Amino acid sequence: xxxxxxxxxxxxxxxxxxxxxxxxxxxxxxxxxxxxxxxxxxxxxxxxxxxxxxxxxxxxxxxxxxxxxxxxxxxxxxxxxxxxxxxxxxxxxxxxxxxxxxxxxxxxxxxxxxxxxxxxxxxxxxxxxxxxxxxxxxxxxxxxxxxxxxxxxxxxxxxxxxxxxxxxxxxxxxxxxxxxxxxxxxxxxxxxxxxxxxxxxxxxxxxxxxxxxxxxxxxxxxxxxxxxxxxxxxxxxxxxxxxxxxxxxxxxxxxxxxxxxxxxxxxxxxxxxxxxxxxxxxxxxxxxxxxxxxxxxxxxxxxxxxxxxxxxxxxxxxxxxxxxxxxxxxxxxxxxxxxxxxxxxxxxxxxxxxxxxxxxxxxxxxxxxxxxxxxxxxxxxxxxxxxxxxxxxxxxxxxxxxxxxxxxxxxxxxxxxxxxxxxxxxxxxx
Numbered sequence: 001x002x003x004x005x006x007x008x009x010x011x012x013x014x015x016x017x018x019x020x021x022x023x024x025x026x027x028x029x030x031x032x033x034x035x036x037x038x039x040x041x042x043x044x045x046x047x048x049x050x051x052x053x054x055x056x057x058x059x060x061x062x063x064x065x066x067x068x069x070x071x072x073x074x075x076x077x078x079x080x081x082x083x084x085x086x087x088x089x090x091x092x093x094x095x096x097x098x099x100x101x102x103x104x105x106x107x108x109x110x111x112x113x114x115x116x117x118x119x120x121x122x123x124x125x126x127x128x129x130x131x132x133x134x135x136x137x138x139x140x141x142x143x144x145x146x147x148x149x150x151x152x153x154x155x156x157x158x159x160x161x162x163x164x165x166x167x168x169x170x171x172x173x174x175x176x177x178x179x180x181x182x183x184x185x186x187x188x189x190x191x192x193x194x195x196x197x198x199x200x201x202x203x204x205x206x207x208x209x210x211x212x213x214x215x216x217x218x219x220x221x222x223x224x225x226x227x228x229x230x231x232x233x234x235x236x237x238x239x240x241x242x243x244x245x246x247x248x249x250x251x252x253x254x255x256x257x258x259x260x261x262x263x264x265x266x267x268x269x270x271x272x273x274x275x276x277x278x279x280x281x282x283x284x285x286x287x288x289x290x291x292x293x294x295x296x297x298x299x300x301x302x303x304x305x306x307x308x309x310x311x312x313x314x315x316x317x318x319x320x321x322x323x324x325x326x327x328x329x330x331x332x333x334x335x336x337x338x339x340x341x342x343x344x345x346x347x348x349x350x351x352x353x354x355x356x357x358x359x360x361x362x363x364x365x366x367x368x369x370x371x372x373x374x375x376x377x378x379x380x381x382x383x384x385x386x387x388x389x390x391x392x393x394x395x396x397x398x399x400x401x402x403x404x405x406x407x408x409x410x411x412x413x414x415x416x417x418x419x420x421x422x423x424x425x426x427x428x429x430x
Contacts, residue, residue: 040145041070042152050149054156057195058188059249063163068135068152076127076138077120084116088174091392095299095406096174099334101346102353102414104315105223108345118218119228120136120209124153128158130167135159139173146205147212150243165256176279176330177305179231180261188252191243194236201219216406227316232307234267264304265327280329280358283428284411287335287354290423295335295352303330303355308368312411316375317414326364328408330357348399354428362407372412376401385418391425393418404429 027171042050047068055061093112100106124145126137135155137148149200168181169216197206220228238261242251255261257275264275284300308324333354340350359365375394377384381394381401391404402413402421411428 013218015349018306022300033052040143040148041139042145042148046149047152047194050152051156053196053200054153054160054192057192057199058157058160060160060164060253062160066135066156066159068137070137070139070148073121073124073138073140076124076136079134079136080120080124080127081320081395083127083131092299095334096301096335098345098351099299099301099353100223100331102334102348103311103355104376105310110221112224115218115224118220120219126155128155128162130158130162130404133159133162141336143212144208148207149205150193150197150201150209150358154189154193155193158185161185161188161256168183174301176263176302178305179227179304180263180267183231183235183238183264184255184260185235186231187237189240190232190236190255191239223310226310226313230264235367238267238270248412265305268305269325274397275389281407282329282331282356282358284331284333284356285354285427287333287352287424289316290427291335291352291420294338295409296338297333298336299332299334301332303357310423312371313348313381315372317378320371320375323368326359326361326368328358328364330355332356346397346398348414349416352420352424353412354424355410356428357412359410365405365408365410369403369410372410373403376403389417389422389425391422393421 048065051062051066090113093116095269097106097110097112097199100112101108101110106112124138128135135152137151137155139148158167167185168178182305198294239252242255243249244251261267263279265279266277287293287297295416305327306322307330308327309319309321312318312320312324333356335352335354336347337350340347357368359368361377374398377394380396383396385393385395385400387393390406391402394401396414399414399416400418400421402409402415402418402425404425410423413421413424413428415424
């Protein structure tokens with residue numbers, strides 16, 4: 001699912017591979033002869049040729065041929081939604097949406113379901129389902145042969161690496177480790193796609209891709225867009241770092257074969273991957289004893305370094321990658337009061353969120369807590385309630401935010417009132 005990414009990278013192909021003079025010359029050609037409006041297609045011979053080119057670029061051979069499925073957008077959406085329902089069921093999706101709204105990473109009016117539907121409806125160009133070993137490419141009306149070709153090249157890399165190394169399928173697509181795994185996969189596929197365009201595309205081909213993708217109709221929430229783009233853009237940087245100036249694929253093959261990145265942190269900081277710095281296991285206390293039977297845990301998920309970066313940027317309004325860089329591990333729990341029907345998200349009166357974070361050093365913890373306090377105060381807090389029992393408190397949208405830290409641990413609580421926040425902190429106190 002990479003339409004927006006393809007458009008950006010296709011432009012890079014024009015500028016990098018052909019240079020300004022060659023890129024400029026064909027600009028008038030689409031006006032002289034408009035792109036055909038019928039859906040393009042690829043013959044069996046063309047598909048085989050694209051597969052051979054991918055093998056040459058990736059320096060790997062397919063163990064057996066891959067037969068891509070070319071379908072219209074409506075059918076592609078149905079197939080993609082089938083996979084989404086299996087991997088990311090609606091109940092989990094709604095719980096994640098509630099948690100993201102409580103944290104301020106989504107606006108109250110945002111909908112994950114609508115965002116994902118818009119991605120399928122407007123942006124999806126192709127996908128590889130490693131569980132069914134199925135490669136799908138969308139044949140849109142007006143999409144030219146170059147768009148089909150570059151999309152197929154990208155997805156063939158996934159199929160090729162699945163045959164040679166195996167691609168993992170996580171039950172939780174939002175898990176920190178799952179995102180790291182997908183970042184490596186998209187990084188290699190994007191690297192090959194770029195090289196494919198440089199070798200085999202003319203400037204006119206690249207312009208055709210740009211024309212075919214066009215502009216999306218729906219603006220995605222910033223958090224959704226950032227997490228969608230992260231595997232492609234950061235994955236590309238990760239792969240380029242390991243290939244180095246020589247451009248050899250052997251180090252990347254070794255990463256795939258022996259030790260893949262386990263966290264977003266390892267993808268963001270290749271030195272931490274090289275030293276095999278692992279995430280700290282952060283305890284997730286059972287809050288039933290302190291909350292009582294009227295509450296149930298709706299969601300539990302990891303908190304990675306990317307999540308902290310997004311929190312600083314979206315909620316706080318300014319990026320603070322240095323403060324996020326001290327991340328050592330994280331978990332988030334969402335608890336919900338029973339019988340809260342009709343309470344719109346974020347349901348401050350009926351939700352309790354607990355974020356438990358670990359840091360590399362006590363100094364990292366202090367730096368991050370200052371940045372977290374600033375971000376939450378800017379984005380969510382209304383009034384400073386001062387400090388109580390070592391915790392900093394603010395009122396927020398009818399509820400309370402509390403932050404407490406000690407050593408290398410921090411606990412952040414979002415609760416309906418100060419009494420509930422104090423009980424949760426007592427159970428989760430670092």
